[in-house]
Amino acid sequence: MASVLIIEDEDIIRNALTRLLERHDYSVASAPSVEEAGDAHDLTSFDVIIADLRLPGASGMEVMRLAPGVATIIMTSYASVRSAVEAMKCGALDYIAKPFDNDELLLAVRRAVKEGRLERQNAALKADLSRDYPVAGIIGDCVPMKRVFERIAKVAPTDTSVLILGESGTGKELVARALHERSRRADGPMIAVNCAAIPDSLIEAELFGHEKGAFTGAVGMRQGLVEAAHGGTLFLDEIGELPLPAQARLLRVLQEGEIRRVGASVSRRVDVRLIAATHRDLGQLVADGAFRDDLYFRINVMEICLPALRERGDDIVDLARYLLERTYKRLKSPPLRFSQETVRCLTRYPWPGNVRELENAIERAVILADSAVITPELMALPDRQDQPREPGRRTAPDLSLEDYFRQFVLEHQDSATETELARRLGISRKALWEKRQRLGIPRPRQRSVDA
Incomplete structure (x- = not known):
């Protein structure tokens, strides 16, 4: 049964609201002022608080400061756009003018209860996730992964540019999302761009936008992905594939905090944090003239190196079991487990495609499984234990x-x-x-x- 606190100084309205809500199976408490409500009750224990805007002593707005996180509905006889806007800015979930319609009030209360519970469930899930998996669901207990977690914890709260290094399939985008979610920009957008997936002829327009008529086919103005990341994080995966002209534009974003759309004569201010990733040796690309040295020094302020899956020891089995559970639930299959032989093969196989290959192999095995046990054959894993080492x-x-x-x-x-x-x-x-x-x-x- 959901609990509701009514703070209203007029006895007739307070009693009428109490009867209305109790008839609809709510547990109701009431008080004539914010002070008396705080003295008599733990304000944070309620699912919903309905407070009059004008009360003796503290305003009804004060209850949102005293009970943060509790869904609050503000009501008043003096309805105005200004007071409504003020209430919503302070965190009120809804705003109702007196005299109110009973159905309207009940609808607002039901919505408040539902949203409040969803927020609490979400907070609980995030807490469980943080406890079980230290960084945004990334699983790992080996020494190299612990170093990754430590580096994420230190650099995430800053606006420092980060370069994530690692082989293809090691989970570089997961690290980028962990950095974003633990930063001060977490409420802003995170725009992820795979530089290798966009043709060279289009990448500048995609990243920086274009004006109408800037080139053939530019029939209108278009905002670029860098601009879309304003106030948040821009993640450039495979940055080593970025053409040199686009590198020059990106350098201006990092140095001056501004972009110029293709075909535009005026620059625009942008505020983005850059996280880049690559599996290539950027130092060698600089030496070969394929990557700007000034951009390399700009993005290489902080490095995070992800180990290959074959270097993670027992993490392979823990990760495989996590992925197996997630996959059979997603595919709505019965619970599955690995055979002992499969567990042994998991640790012996070199996994050249890293976590991505492991995930694909598990999904295929779940689809093909006819029993509750995943065998090496289902995952197409060779058993290398007894294979002799070939000369050379x-x-x-x-x-x-x-x-x-x-x-x-x-x-x-x-x-x-x-x-x-x-x-x-x-x-x-x-x-x-x-x-x-x-x-x-x-x-x-x-x-x-x-x-």
């Missing part, structure tokens, strides 16, 4: 990411299609093709046409 072949810890990729593709390309290979690696078919070209890994003749 390096073990997992000795391999670079590109060597892992090459070894994985060569081992599985005869038994898997390009689509299956890409899915198991946690990348797109286009990315698989591009890596094949760059590393010189030809496709086998019998699979030159992939069904």
